[in-house]
Amino acid sequence: MLDSRVPPNQSVTRLFPVLHYGPVPRIDLQRWRFRVFGLVSHPQELTWEEMLALDHKRVQADIHCVTGWSKLDTEWEGIDPSAVLRLAEPLPEAGYVMVHGMNEFTTNLPLQDFVAEGSVFAYRFHGQPLAPEHGGPMRLVVPHLYFWKSAKWVTGIELLAADRPGFWEERGYHMRGDPWREERYW
Numbered sequence: 001m002l003d004s005r006v007p008p009n010q011s012v013t014r015l016f017p018v019l020h021y022g023p024v025p026r027i028d029l030q031r032w033r034f035r036v037f038g039l040v041s042h043p044q045e046l047t048w049e050e051m052l053a054l055d056h057k058r059v060q061a062d063i064h065c066v067t068g069w070s071k072l073d074t075e076w077e078g079i080d081p082s083a084v085l086r087l088a089e090p091l092p093e094a095g096y097v098m099v100h101g102m103n104e105f106t107t108n109l110p111l112q113d114f115v116a117e118g119s120v121f122a123y124r125f126h127g128q129p130l131a132p133e134h135g136g137p138m139r140l141v142v143p144h145l146y147f148w149k150s151a152k153w154v155t156g157i158e159l160l161a162a163d164r165p166g167f168w169e170e171r172g173y174h175m176r177g178d179p180w181r182e183e184r185y186w
């Protein structure tokens with residue numbers, strides 16, 4: 001039943017609320033760049049075309065926002081995070097990823113969550129280009145963690161040896177954010 005798909009203290013919505021800090025950025029694809037830096041053998045600065053040439057992935061998943069809404073059966077298409085890592089070759093000591101987005105947004109993830117089956121750098125949502133208010137042209141989606149980990153308007157990733165809090169994590173949100181364990185705040 002639905003209950004088995006909805007984590008504790010969440011309610012299902014058919015809407016798609018828009019939540020973020022700061023204004024929706026205007027992004028020119030000609031100038032768009034995606035940096036891979038930190039603990040990698042081959043740092044990258046990918047153009048939109050170079051990013052889109054990497055392995056694609058389609059994901060169908062339920063998403064869960066820490067403010068209490070869940071949305072079932074969302075469909076995303078984009079780039080496989082593992083393909084980005086293969087290009088850059090993380091050093092053996094890299095165990096965490098800091099994801100960077102526009103408006104100084106950051107969020108931290110263990111490497112295993114970043115490369116999980118459902119994780120994707122999405123640029124399409126339900127078969128349409130991802131809308132700017134939802135993070136277009138490209139956002140990360142990590143559906144098995146609370147949705148604040150899904151950085152909108154991504155600009156790059158930084159590989160780290162030790163976990164470090166991102167934007168909301170510095171303000172009291174959980175370092176991991178598993179909705180099934182209600183890892184909302186610390």
Ligand SMILES: Nc1nc2c(c(=O)[nH]1)N[C@H]1C(S)=C(S)[C@@H](COP(=O)(O)O)O[C@H]1N2
Pocket residue numbers: 016017018019020021022065066101102103105133134135147148149150151152153
């Ligand atoms: N760049 C950026 N990404 C962000 C945020 C933000 O403020 N800036 N907010 C996060 C939070 S708290 C949530 S709940 C989701 C909301 O995504 P949505 O607006 O598509 O529902 O985006 C996440 N990604």
Ligand SMILES: [Mo]
Pocket residue numbers: 019065066067147148
């Ligand atoms: Mo959020």
